[in-house]
Amino acid sequence: MKEYFDNMISGIEKSFIGNRDGVSPRKKYALEILKLGRRLYSGENPVAWCGIAAPFEILNAMGITSCFVEFIGATLASNGVVGAFLEESEEKGFGTDGCSYHRAVMGAMHRGIVPEPDVLIGTTAPCSGGLAVLENLSRHFTKEFFILHIPQNDSEKNVKFLADQIKGMIEFIEKKTGKKLDMDKLKESIIRSNETRAVMDEVYAMAEKVPSPAGGRDLGNFGIVLPLFFGTSTGLEIACAYRDEFRARIEKGKSGVSGEKIRILWIQNRIQFKNPVIKILEDDFGAAIVVDELNDITWSAIDENDPFTGLARRSISIPFNGTIETRIAHLQKLCRDYRVDGAINPCNWGCRQGAGARGLIDEGLRSIGVPVLNLNVDCVDSRNFSEGQLRTRIEAFLEMTGGKRQAAD
Amino acid sequence: MAKNVDNISGTAADVLKRIFVTAEKAAAGEGGWGMEEKKYVGYACSYTPVQLIEAAGFTPYRILPDGDNPDAAGGILNDTICPHIKKILDRAIAGDTPPLAGTVFMNSCDAMRRLYDAWLRIRPDIPSMLIDLPATTGPAERSFFRGEIAAAADKLAGWSGHPVTDDSIHRAIGLYNKLAGHLVQLNALSLKGMPYLAAGEMQAIYNKAMTGPPSSAIDEIIETIKKPRENKTPPGRVPVYLFGNVMHDPEMLSMIESCGAGIIMNDTCTGGRMFTEIETGSGNDPLMDLASGLLKKPRCARTIDTANPAGIAESLANDAGKYGAKGVICHVMKFCDPYVLRLPLIREIAQRERIPILILEGDCTMRSMGQQRTRIEAFMEMLG
Numbered sequence: 001m002k003e004y005f006d007n008m009i010s011g012i013e014k015s016f017i018g019n020r021d022g023v024s025p026r027k028k029y030a031l032e033i034l035k036l037g038r039r040l041y042s043g044e045n046p047v048a049w050c051g052i053a054a055p056f057e058i059l060n061a062m063g064i065t066s067c068f069v070e071f072i073g074a075t076l077a078s079n080g081v082v083g084a085f086l087e088e089s090e091e092k093g094f095g096t097d098g099c100s101y102h103r104a105v106m107g108a109m110h111r112g113i114v115p116e117p118d119v120l121i122g123t124t125a126p127c128s129g130g131l132a133v134l135e136n137l138s139r140h141f142t143k144e145f146f147i148l149h150i151p152q153n154d155s156e157k158n159v160k161f162l163a164d165q166i167k168g169m170i171e172f173i174e175k176k177t178g179k180k181l182d183m184d185k186l187k188e189s190i191i192r193s194n195e196t197r198a199v200m201d202e203v204y205a206m207a208e209k210v211p212s213p214a215g216g217r218d219l220g221n222f223g224i225v226l227p228l229f230f231g232t233s234t235g236l237e238i239a240c241a242y243r244d245e246f247r248a249r250i251e252k253g254k255s256g257v258s259g260e261k262i263r264i265l266w267i268q269n270r271i272q273f274k275n276p277v278i279k280i281l282e283d284d285f286g287a288a289i290v291v292d293e294l295n296d297i298t299w300s301a302i303d304e305n306d307p308f309t310g311l312a313r314r315s316i317s318i319p320f321n322g323t324i325e326t327r328i329a330h331l332q333k334l335c336r337d338y339r340v341d342g343a344i345n346p347c348n349w350g351c352r353q354g355a356g357a358r359g360l361i362d363e364g365l366r367s368i369g370v371p372v373l374n375l376n377v378d379c380v381d382s383r384n385f386s387e388g389q390l391r392t393r394i395e396a397f398l399e400m401t402g403g404k405r406q407a408a409d
Numbered sequence: 410m411a412k413n414v415d416n417i418s419g420t421a422a423d424v425l426k427r428i429f430v431t432a433e434k435a436a437a438g439e440g441g442w443g444m445e446e447k448k449y450v451g452y453a454c455s456y457t458p459v460q461l462i463e464a465a466g467f468t469p470y471r472i473l474p475d476g477d478n479p480d481a482a483g484g485i486l487n488d489t490i491c492p493h494i495k496k497i498l499d500r501a502i503a504g505d506t507p508p509l510a511g512t513v514f515m516n517s518c519d520a521m522r523r524l525y526d527a528w529l530r531i532r533p534d535i536p537s538m539l540i541d542l543p544a545t546t547g548p549a550e551r552s553f554f555r556g557e558i559a560a561a562a563d564k565l566a567g568w569s570g571h572p573v574t575d576d577s578i579h580r581a582i583g584l585y586n587k588l589a590g591h592l593v594q595l596n597a598l599s600l601k602g603m604p605y606l607a608a609g610e611m612q613a614i615y616n617k618a619m620t621g622p623p624s625s626a627i628d629e630i631i632e633t634i635k636k637p638r639e640n641k642t643p644p645g646r647v648p649v650y651l652f653g654n655v656m657h658d659p660e661m662l663s664m665i666e667s668c669g670a671g672i673i674m675n676d677t678c679t680g681g682r683m684f685t686e687i688e689t690g691s692g693n694d695p696l697m698d699l700a701s702g703l704l705k706k707p708r709c710a711r712t713i714d715t716a717n718p719a720g721i722a723e724s725l726a727n728d729a730g731k732y733g734a735k736g737v738i739c740h741v742m743k744f745c746d747p748y749v750l751r752l753p754l755i756r757e758i759a760q761r762e763r764i765p766i767l768i769l770e771g772d773c774t775m776r777s778m779g780q781q782r783t784r785i786e787a788f789m790e791m792l793g
Contacts, residue, residue, distance in 0.1 A: 093753035095770075097489065097744050106750075124544050128518045128711060131544060132750035138718035139754065145715050149543045149550060152516060161553050168549070323539070324526035352490055352519035352746055357526055359485035363425050 001113055005038035025241035026218055032234050033225065037075065039065045040115045046177040047115050049137055051123030051130050052224070053150050053318055055166055055311040057231035057302075061189040062170075062179050064119070067228060069133050072114065073104035074221070077272035077380040085111060086381055099350040100380035102133045109140055119176045120145030121169060126320035127353040146172045152323065154316045162312035189231030190304040196230060199239035201297050206246040208338050212263065212290040213249035215256035216278035218242070220270045223294035261286035262402050265334055265370070267293050267345040267361065268354045273382040280391055285398040291338045293319060293331060324357045328364035335370045342371045342401040344394075349378040371404075373397040424484045428502055429531070431481070435504025436534035447510035450565070451535075453497055453524060454515040455678035455709065456542055458558055458699050460581040460687070463623065464573045465565035467510055471619035473657045473679070474773040478503040485527050491520035491744050492772035493655045498524060501531050511568045512537040513561065518711045518747050538564050544713050546704040555700035562696065578695040582687050582702075588623045589684040591630040596681070600673060604638040608651075608672040609659035615680055616657060646671030647792045650734035652725055653677050653741045654709065654748060656771070661778045665738065668782065669789040674732050676725075677740070682707050710747040721751060722758040729764050736765040736792045738785070743770045765792060 012031045016023050040047055048059055048066035059066040076082040077100075085107030086100060092110050094103050108114045120143055122134040131147065138145040148165050151158035170181050200223075207214040219242075229235030249256070264281065266289045271277060281287040298317040302310030316322070319330045335343065343365055347355040362372045373393065378384060449470035450462045459469040474496030482498035483490075500506055512535055514525040525539045540557045543550035562573040595614070599606040606614075614633070618626035649670040656662065657679040662672060675681045687702030689695070704712070707724070714720040729737050737759060741748040752768055759766040767788040771777045 093756055095749055095752070098746060098749050102750065106753075122544075122713075127746070129746040129750060131713065132710075132747060135713055135718045136750065136754065138715070145718065147545050147713060147715060149541075149545070149553070151553075152539065152541050157556060161549070164549065323529075324523070325529070347487065349489060352487075352523065352744065355487045356490045356519060356523040357485075358487045359425055360526060360530060363530075 002038060002041035005034050009034050025245045028241050029238050032238060040067060046118035048119045048121055049117045050121040053123040053125045053315040054121045056227050057189040057193045060231040061185040062181050069105050070101040072108050073101035073380045074272045076104050082380055083383050097350060099129045100378050102129045104380055105133050116141050117143055119173050122147040123150055125150035150315050150321055154313050159309055159312045163308035166308045166311055186307060187304045190302050190307045192236055193230040194301045196235045196239045197297060199243050203242045203246060204295060206250060207290055210339060211255035211260035212288055213246040213256050214290055216282055216289045218256060219292060219295050257282045257286060257288035259286045260288045262405060263288055263290045263340045265291050265340045265343040267343055269379055271346055271377060271379045276387055280394050287398055291334050324360050328361060332368050335368060340370060341405050344373045346375045346377050346379055371401060428481045428484060432502050432531040436532060447508045449507050449509050451509045451512040454517050454521055455683045456515045456517055456703055457513055458703060460585050460699060461562050461565055463581040464577040465569045466571050468622050472497050472500060472506055476500055476505050478505055486523050489744055491742050493742050494520045494524045496773050498527050501528055509535050514539045516541045536568055545715055551701050551704055554704060555697050558696050558700050575695050582689055582695060584623050586686045588618055588627050589686045591627055592684055595630050602642040605642040608666050609663035612659040612662050619683060647789055648673045648734050650729040650732055650737045651675050652737055652739045654745060655679050655742055656740050660775055664778055665785055668785040673734055678709055710751050719754040722755040726758050726762040726764055738767050740769045740771055743772050
């Protein structure tokens with residue numbers, strides 16, 4: 001696997017040489033993700049497999065190469081090789097009704113391509129499935145794991161409970177890896193994370209503009225994957241690359257989607273394997289995905305002198321935690337801020353926490369005049385993907401949404 | 410019982426609209442149960458501190474996934490969510506519950522959390538709460554859970570208008586401990602044929618205990634034990650350990666028995682795992698007793714022992730051996746992530762320990778169980 005990442009990295013780096021138009025932020029981002037993949041396999045540093053809501057600033061400050069497990073499923077899908085791993089998981093008894101991000105991890109584990117972790121850090125948000133996967137990894141690699149229970153709301157009591165757990169997590173990592181957390185390094189990490197947060201805020205503010213400088217692919221998986229780099233200079237550089245690119249596009253009067261006609265909110269995660277959705281949206285309808293659900297700053301800057309409280313508050317604040325009422329209010333806010341015409345919910349097959357309230361989300365957005373298209377696709381497993389069916393549904397939705405927009409104009 | 414959802418079909422928006430109208434009718438008492446005194450507080454998960462509900466002066470009423478209400482919940486949540494949850498929500502939509510003074514939900518898994526969300530939307534007339542439930546059982550988590558239970562006690566006191574005191578909690582723990590002890594005793598006597606109770610009969614008693622006053626269930630158990638009955642233990646039954654989450658319908662258990670199984674332990678959250686004794690020896694803090702006791706009870710797959718990952722599979726193998734089972738029937742809900750993602754481990758460890766295991770997926774209906782009859786019969790033949 002390391003060789004695979006080496007080859008990919010070298011290919012992208014070569015493409016950067018002599019590129020007069022500059023390197024797109026998306027490519028820079030992809031390169032850093034590949035480098036993270038290489039680090040996971042390099043054996044240079046201890047490795048942590050985590051849940052999505054883990055405080056990556058701490059892990060990065062401790063020199064632990066860390067990643068959430070769903071990354072494996074997404075990477076295998078985006079490279080078009082996930083089928084074999086899903087089949088492996090099915091052979092091992094994991095039913096096809098489960099989340100395919102997680103089933104892909106189980107298949108990869110049984111095929112021996114998941115890098116052995118030194119520590120495992122589970123988080124109860126966003127889902128029960130992620131914890132079950134970490135428990136399976138824990139047993140497979142005979143490594144004990146630590147679970148951060150993310151409370152449902154940010155009452156003082158809950159924040160303190162989670163902050164104390166984060167301290168417990170550090171003790172656990174120190175014991176398991178022999179690496180001590182240097183509090184000065186953590187302070188630097190938090191400062192850099194706050195800087196990244198501020199730049200991300202600028203990026204999102206620019207994406208809100210009409211027309212938006214964001215193209216459909218630009219910010220896909222951005223808000224969910226960038227936290228892996230929180231606290232590092234890489235994270236800050238990626239955010240800055242996006243900010244500079246969007247600023248330049250706005251100055252040149254260039255929108256992400258030429259002749260933007262329809263503005264779309266994408267709910268939850270993108271479809272990870274190669275698919276025609278963006279092409280249909282942009283080429284056939286001038287529709288731009290201007291915002292993804294997780295592309296938002298839901299937390300305050302973290303006090304570097306009291307990092308655990310701020311980190312706890314941030315983990316509690318992620319839109320997938322807490323009640324659907326909170327999540328719908330957040331989606332409604334995004335709809336208003338970005339002036340969207342419609343929303344697309346992929347309703348990832350097997351996802352209980354995200355797709356499990358499809359009807360309530362639908363109702364919540366319709367109540368503010370935003371129609372929702374529920375696709376009911378599997379975002380990782382490409383084996384049952386039906387392009388024709390998807391195209392028909394998207395076309396019908398966009399014709400209706402576009403018609404409404406024209407009537408309003 | 411309520412059948413006031415006529416025909417839920419049409420576009421997604423139409424379906425939702427009609428569901429909400431139906432639920433409004435149910436809230437207005439058109440669900441068939443009338444508007445009698447609200448003495449019940451509903452709950453849906455075996456981790457619920459029923460003792461607190463009792464201490465507040467209410468009768469805990471487990472909203473079992475019963476009834477043949479129209480399938481409407483999938484339109485609000487998603488079709489691919491746990492059938493246990495969908496059936497409970499279908500009951501709420503159709504008004505198919507007794508008048509409830511409130512409902513208590515546990516944050517035990519994604520599906521339960523979503524049930525709470527939908528319940529709030531469907532039945533805003535019923536005050537409801539969600540109690541956060543840690544995934545692990547260490548001292549910090551027990552203390553956190555104690556805080557959650559304390560907050561729940563305050564809310565229940567608000568609903569009832571009576572304070573929930575340490576004494577009343579102590580008394581309620583005592584009452585439920587007595588119930589748990591009597592259920593264990595009844596099960597043990599039944600296995601010896603003194604008197605023999607068919608698994609379906611035993612389940613009916615569990616259901617009564619989950620949906621009515623614990624004192625009534627205790628009285629019934631005492632009467633059952635005392636009542637002279639002929640020992641009708643069927644000969645040639647193969648001892649089987651039943652494991653899983655929800656199997657509340659007595660008919661389902663009867664069906665398994667009719668295939669030649671003698672269910673020696675019903676280790677499900679609607680059976681033996683529902684009522685377990687709470688230790689009260691930790692001083693004068695009944696809330697901590699309750700928090701510790703609930704977290705320490707035999708685990709649902711959603712609760713994790715980080716020092717012993719997949720401990721649930723090891724426990725199952727040990728318990729099946731301890732009870733002298735010749736095999737395990739593991740029945741889980743379709744789309745239940747906590748169980749479904751641990752089934753391969755459960756199977757692997759059972760195989761390692763040479764315990765034959767049959768894994769079934771269900772949807773709370775006899776229809777789905779009926780389809781499994783041939784597999785159960787074949788499994789019993791193999792064990793026999």
